[in-house]
Amino acid sequence: MAIAQVLALxxxxxxxxxxxxxxxxxxxxxxVAAAAAGATVGEPARRLVAAFDPAIPLASAxxxxxxxxxxxxxxxxxxxxxxxxGWQAVGHIGQVKNPNDFFSGRLGNVEFVICRDxxxxxxxFHNVCRHHASLLACGSGQKTCFQCPxxxxxxxxxxxxxxxxxxxGIKNFNKNDFxxxxxxxxxxxxxxxxxxxxxxxxxxxxxxxxxxxxxxxYETLTYERVSVQRCESAPAEQEDxxxxxxxxxxxxxxxxxxxxxxxxxxxxxxxxxxxxxxxxVVFDYFLDESLLDxxxxxxxxxxxxxxxxxxxxxxxxxxxxGLESPAYxxxxxxxxxxxxxxxxxxxxHTNLCG
Numbered sequence: 001m002a003i004a005q006v007l008a009l010x011x012x013x014x015x016x017x018x019x020x021x022x023x024x025x026x027x028x029x030x031x032v033a034a035a036a037a038g039a040t041v042g043e044p045a046r047r048l049v050a051a052f053d054p055a056i057p058l059a060s061a062x063x064x065x066x067x068x069x070x071x072x073x074x075x076x077x078x079x080x081x082x083x084x085x086g087w088q089a090v091g092h093i094g095q096v097k098n099p100n101d102f103f104s105g106r107l108g109n110v111e112f113v114i115c116r117d118x119x120x121x122x123x124x125f126h127n128v129c130r131h132h133a134s135l136l137a138c139g140s141g142q143k144t145c146f147q148c149p150x151x152x153x154x155x156x157x158x159x160x161x162x163x164x165x166x167x168x169g170i171k172n173f174n175k176n177d178f179x180x181x182x183x184x185x186x187x188x189x190x191x192x193x194x195x196x197x198x199x200x201x202x203x204x205x206x207x208x209x210x211x212x213x214x215x216x217x218y219e220t221l222t223y224e225r226v227s228v229q230r231c232e233s234a235p236a237e238q239e240d241x242x243x244x245x246x247x248x249x250x251x252x253x254x255x256x257x258x259x260x261x262x263x264x265x266x267x268x269x270x271x272x273x274x275x276x277x278x279x280x281v282v283f284d285y286f287l288d289e290s291l292l293d294x295x296x297x298x299x300x301x302x303x304x305x306x307x308x309x310x311x312x313x314x315x316x317x318x319x320x321x322g323l324e325s326p327a328y329x330x331x332x333x334x335x336x337x338x339x340x341x342x343x344x345x346x347x348x349h350t351n352l353c354g
Contacts, residue, residue, distance in 0.1 A: 007089070007090050007091045007092065007093055007095075007096070007114060007122075007124075007185060007186075007187055008087045008088060008089050008090065008185065008186055008187075010086060010087045010088070010183065010184045010185075042073055044071075044073055045071075045073045045074055045076075045077045048065060048067050048068060048071060048074050049077070049349065049352045049353060051064070051065045051330075052064040052065070052068075052345060052349050054345070054346040054349045054350070058333055058335050058338075058339060058342050059333075059335040061332075061333055061342060062330040062331065062332060063330050063331040063332065063333065063345065064330070064345055064348075064349075065329060065330050066323040066324070066328050066329060066330070069190055069276075069277070069320065069323045070276055070277055070323055070324050071276060072275070072276040074276070075273065075275065075276040077352060078273070078348075078352065079107075079108035079109075079273065080108075081351050081352050081354055082255050082348065082351045082352065083107055083108055083255070083256075083273070084107070084108060084110065085351070085354070086351075087186075088107060088255075088256070089253070089256070089257040089270055090105055090107070090112065090114065090124075090270075091103060091105065091114060091270075092268075092284050093187050095114070095140060096114055096115060096116045096122065097116075098116065098142075099116050099117065099118050099119065099120050100115075100116065100117075100118060100142045100143060100144055100157065101115065101116050101140075101141075101142055102114065102115035102116075102137055102140060102141065102142070102143055102146075102157070103115075103139070103140035104127050104135075104137045104138060104139060104140070105272075106272075107272060108273070110126065110183075111126060111127040111128060111135055112124055112125065112126060112127050112183055113125050113126075113127040113136065113137045113146070114185065115143075115157045116157070117156070117157035117158045118144070118157065121158070122185060122187070123157065123158060123159060123182070123185070124182065124183040124184070124185035125159050125180035125181060125182055125183060126180065126181040126182075126183060128180075128181070129148040129150065129151075129153055130153070130161065130178040130179070130180070130181075131148060131150070131151055131153045131164070131178075132150060132151065134148050134149060134150035134151075136148055136149075136155070136180075143157070144157070145157065145162060146180075151165055151166075152165040153165060155179065155180050159179045159180035159181075159182055160176075160179045161175045161176075161178045161179050161180075164178070190271070190279060190316075190320075191269075191271045191279055191281055191312075191316055192252070192255070192256060192258075192271060192344060193319075193341055193344070194312060194315060194316050194319070195250070195252060195258055195269075196227065196229075196252060196338070196340040196341040196343075196344050197334075197337060197338050197340075197341055198218060198220050198229060198334075198336075198337030198338055198339065198340060198341075199213075199215060199218040199229065199231060199337065200334060200337045200338060201315065202215065203215060205311050205312070205314075205315050206308055206311055206312075208304065208307060208308075209304075209308055211234070212233055212234050213231045213232070213233055213234060213248060214231065214232040214233065214234050215231060217231055217232040218230075218231040218337070219231070220337070220339050220340050222339060222340060222343045225253065225254040225347065226251060226252065226253050226254065227251070227252045227340035227343055227344070228249065228250070228251050228252075229249070229250040229251075229252075229340060230247060230248065230249045230250070231247065231248045232246070232247055233246055233247055233248060233262075233263075246263065247263075248260075248261070248262050249261040252340065252344070254344065254347050255344075255347070255348065255351075256270060256271040256272065257269070257270055257271075258270075258271075264287060264288035264290070264291055265285075265286075265287060265288075265301050265305075266285070266286040266287075267283055267284065267285045267286065267305060268283070268284045268286075269281050269282070269283055270282040277320055277324065283305075283309070285301075285302070285305070287301075
């Protein structure tokens with residue numbers, strides 16, 4: 001199986017003013033300039049962060065307060081200190097496989113476009129025209145340049161301003177100063193709580209999946225910014241498609257990227273916040289080359305995966321409604337299974353305090 005190559009980008013003030021070679025490390029770049037003006041932390045947000053104590057051992061700890069999942073000011077703090085200060089997964093390398101390929105996206109208030117220029121070099125830019133701030137690119141596809149739909153300013157796929165329309169008479173203007181603002185990028189070889197409960201919800205919510213796993217073998221490992229959950233698979237019936245293989249592996253890369261491996265089948269999940277109570281989850285699927293022509297296996301695997309996603313959506317939407325209820329404040333962890341969730345909340349608290 002080919003391992004999914006994921007595009008990661010980091011938005012930082014420094015990347016606005018220089019185009020030095022990206023460093024493949026999880027450094028904490030300075031705050032995104034576009035978000036800095038409104039990112040002052042208010043006292044209510046500070047109180048919400050302080051309400052969770054990461055030093056309390058798992059068996060005695062309480063979960064973060066419900067406002068972490070509902071409060072708009074907390075979301076602004078989370079976007080600034082978690083999503084806009086470090087490397088974030090934004091897509092799959094196959095989306096920009098060829099020269100002139102591009103795709104666009106949004107993270108918080110950062111609109112971005114990823115592309116390969118005619119020479120095959122990978123770029124990431126803020127998807128904003130330098131003239132009057134119109135969005136440049138939409139969706140995905142192929143382009144030889146980006147032309148603003150508002151006033152026609154045109155940029156190369158290397159970010160250079162190629163054409164500024166109707167600027168005769170303008171003074172103190174150097175087109176080299178008005179290229180697209182770059183974002184650092186590299187290719188690496190709340191929904192999240194539900195993912196990180198150590199299989200706790202599987203027998204209750206995913207009956208079909210649970211029947212294919214030996215849940216007594218479930219184990220969780222935590223590392224600096226990654227957690228791995230794994231479970232042995234039950235032997236498949238002779239007439240069944242063996243999608244699960246011998247072991248299921250679930251890897252979580254902080255703060256919002258998940259890799260799920262079942263035998264020859266793998267999918268990735270990217271959770272992107274939309275507002276204080278909603279997120280979007282992007283799914284990509286991967287398959288061992290030996291099964292690319294097995295349409296029955298592909299169709300059944302997609303069907304099984306979709307069933308799990310539908311069940312998880314129902315769970316998460318129900319939990320979100322409960323979090324917005326005045327009846328809930330904080331909860332507790334199940335120490336034998338929810339260690340990855342506690343690990344995630346501790347990492348989140350560290351960033352929120354930074």
